[in-house]
Amino acid sequence: MRYLALIPALLLTGCYVDPYTHAPTPSPTDWYQAGWDDAMSGQPIRSNPVIAHLHNDENVDREEWLKGYAGGQERICDPKFLEILGESGKSFPASCETLPDVAERQAQWEKASRKGFQDSFMH
Template identity: 85%
Template sequence: MRYIALIPILFLSACYVDPYTHAPTPEPTDWYQAGWDDAMSGQPVRSNLVIAYLHNDEKVDREEWLKGYAVGQQRICDPKFLTILGESGKSFPASCESLPDVAQRRAQWEKASNTGLQASFMH
């Protein structure tokens, strides 16, 4: 009789699956891509503490992140790209603020922004 009472317990314990047993292991962070993404999204240069928090990875490869950031910054801060951003009503990217010729780039973006604003009123 007491063996019959154990059957439900054995049945239930056999169905238990540890949720962490089959959890996928996270891929290592691509720090170059992370830096490129930050620059292209208009983010300013971030500290290692912030980068580690955002990517849930405390082993920040600052050198790779900065390489990717520089390439992304070069792309988004290109005068032609800034013209497109300005004409489409997008804000001036903070990732361009650290460039030595930021005043010229901002002036170009503002000119394009004003052109885009005028065009939107004419339609």
């Protein structure tokens, strides 16, 4: 009978994993990708302290982050992409706010947004 009490304890210790023996080593931050992701998610340009905090990495490569941001900005701020965002009810990305022709792009997005809104009531 006393051996039955040991069975749960044995089962539980068999499942124990030491968290320090298999701890992954963090890979270096891909700053280009981080900038791309920020632009594509519609985020405005961020300061180094904010970027460092978000990625838990104090060694921000601002130049690479800005290159990635510009690449993502080019993609998300493309007029055709903005039309898709507008028609699907998504908001105008803040990452497009710094472009010189932001008024034109916002007008395209608003037109698509109105069309998407009207189409949603037609169907």
